[in-house]
Amino acid sequence: MHIHNLSETPSILNTFIAEIRDKTIQKDSMRFRRNIERIGEILGLELSKSLHFEPHDIETPLGVSKTELHKNDIVLCSILRAGVPLHSGLLNYFDAAENAFISAYRQHKHNPESFEIVVEYLACPSLENKTLILADPMLATGQSMVATFEALKPFGTPKEIHLVSVIGAQKGVDYVAKAFNADTNLWIAAVDNTLNDKGYIIPGLGDAGDLAFGNK
């Protein structure tokens, strides 16, 4: 797997990551969602540099401007509910993408002994020969990402796969690196060292779904 950890090169992205982690700032759920969206836009921009581009002429009122445009048929798939703001950010840039949504949650929330991933809802167009972008903001164990990909298999074989996450734990990054093909890309804004015994990323930011959508 090609791992692109954007925080290795300090940029304005660090400011947005700092804000979503900061317990005094993250309480503002509108700002939290907007920051995740902004991170999605930056990750999308970086990802776009690896897409397939072809020459294109644009007729302006005064002449012809030569450029290159990407020609990928993109399907953007996100995991409900925490994935929604990240999905919005990616969709701001890949505005012609088809969209897929899946609900996947950790059984753990109901049964503390279990880390099993439960998939209940799935809406997805054909993935055959398309560019699949699979977005999950918190890559903790990596199991949701892998369970989602398994659930998407009946929809066809994508030409290429890009995984997009905001914060990951090293364990989750290693897990997806083993589960996906070597030519899969992971675009991630930060990677933390550890997980706690409940599967939360440490230091991470807490529960991204609760921060974005209430349940304080």
Ligand code: URA
């Ligand atoms: N999901 C979250 O929202 N936070 C974590 O730390 C791990 C998974």
